[in-house]
Amino acid sequence: MLGVDNLEGPMLSRTTFSLAPGEILGLGGLVGQGQTELLRALFGVLPLRGGSVALKGRPLRLRGPRDAIGAGIAYVPLERKSEGVFLDKSVAFNMTFASLALGWLSSWFGLIRFRKERATVAEAIDRLKIRTRSGHTPIRALSGGNQQKVLLEKWLQMRPAVLLLDDVTRGVDISTKHQIYELVRALAREGVGVIFYSSDTYELVGLADRVLVMADGEIRKSLAGSELSSAAIVDAAFGSRVGS
Structure with a gap:
C-alpha cells in the first residue's frame, strides 16, 4: 500500500520500506535515530532531499501536511500540547x-x-x-x-489509509495505553496501515507485526515473527546495518 524508496532528508538516509494494508509497522532503536523525522517527513512537515513515496501505487508530492492529509495520511505527534491540541x-x-x-x-x-x-x-x-x-x-x-x-x-x-503515531503512549496511564493498543488493532483489522514509533521495546513487540530498527537515520534491521523480541531490537540498535 505505502512504498517508501531511498528517502533522504533531515536525519534520514536511504530509507526504504513498504507498508501493507492492515499492517502495524513499528519503528524501534535508540531515541533520536530518525524515527520521529521519518514520521514527520511522511506527513509533509519535514522537507525531503531525495527519494520517493507512493500510496496505493500513486506517487505522492508531500509539500506539506495538506498534501499528506489529502492522500489519506494522518499523524499523531509526541508533543501533543505544542503540536497537537x-x-x-x-x-x-x-x-x-x-x-x-x-x-x-x-x-x-x-x-x-x-x-x-x-x-x-x-x-x-x-x-x-x-x-x-x-x-x-x-x-x-x-x-x-x-x-x-x-x-x-x-x-x-x-478515515485515513495510513496512520502515523509518534510515541503516543509515553506518559499516559496503563489503562489508556491498553485502550490505544486496542484502537490501533481495530484500525488494522479495518485495513488501515499503521506506522508507530515507540521508545518502549516491549510495546513494539506486543503490538507490531514487524519492527524496523533505526540508527543514524538508517534502517538497520527488519524484525518479525520469531525473530522479533525486545533483546533483538536492542541488539540491532547497537549492531551494524544488515539491511531492511
Missing part, C-alpha cells in the same frame, strides 16, 4: 476542527451541521471512554491520556 479550546473543538476545516462536517451550503457535530463528539467520548464532563469542557482540564484520545479521534474522523 488547542489547550484553550474545548474537547469538541479539538476533536472536530480538522473535519470542519476540510469540509467533512459541512453541509451542501457550507453550514456546520451542529447536530452531526454534537452526535459525533458524544459518540466518540463514549466509544473511547474519554473522561470529560462534556464536549464543552476545555481540553486542558483532561489528563494527558484523555487528551491523546481526543487527538486520535480528530484524525480517525478522516
Whole structure:
C-alpha cells in the first residue's frame, strides 16, 4: 500500500520500506535515530532531499501536511500540547476542527451541521471512554491520556489509509495505553496501515507485526515473527546495518 524508496532528508538516509494494508509497522532503536523525522517527513512537515513515496501505487508530492492529509495520511505527534491540541479550546473543538476545516462536517451550503457535530463528539467520548464532563469542557482540564484520545479521534474522523503515531503512549496511564493498543488493532483489522514509533521495546513487540530498527537515520534491521523480541531490537540498535 505505502512504498517508501531511498528517502533522504533531515536525519534520514536511504530509507526504504513498504507498508501493507492492515499492517502495524513499528519503528524501534535508540531515541533520536530518525524515527520521529521519518514520521514527520511522511506527513509533509519535514522537507525531503531525495527519494520517493507512493500510496496505493500513486506517487505522492508531500509539500506539506495538506498534501499528506489529502492522500489519506494522518499523524499523531509526541508533543501533543505544542503540536497537537488547542489547550484553550474545548474537547469538541479539538476533536472536530480538522473535519470542519476540510469540509467533512459541512453541509451542501457550507453550514456546520451542529447536530452531526454534537452526535459525533458524544459518540466518540463514549466509544473511547474519554473522561470529560462534556464536549464543552476545555481540553486542558483532561489528563494527558484523555487528551491523546481526543487527538486520535480528530484524525480517525478522516478515515485515513495510513496512520502515523509518534510515541503516543509515553506518559499516559496503563489503562489508556491498553485502550490505544486496542484502537490501533481495530484500525488494522479495518485495513488501515499503521506506522508507530515507540521508545518502549516491549510495546513494539506486543503490538507490531514487524519492527524496523533505526540508527543514524538508517534502517538497520527488519524484525518479525520469531525473530522479533525486545533483546533483538536492542541488539540491532547497537549492531551494524544488515539491511531492511
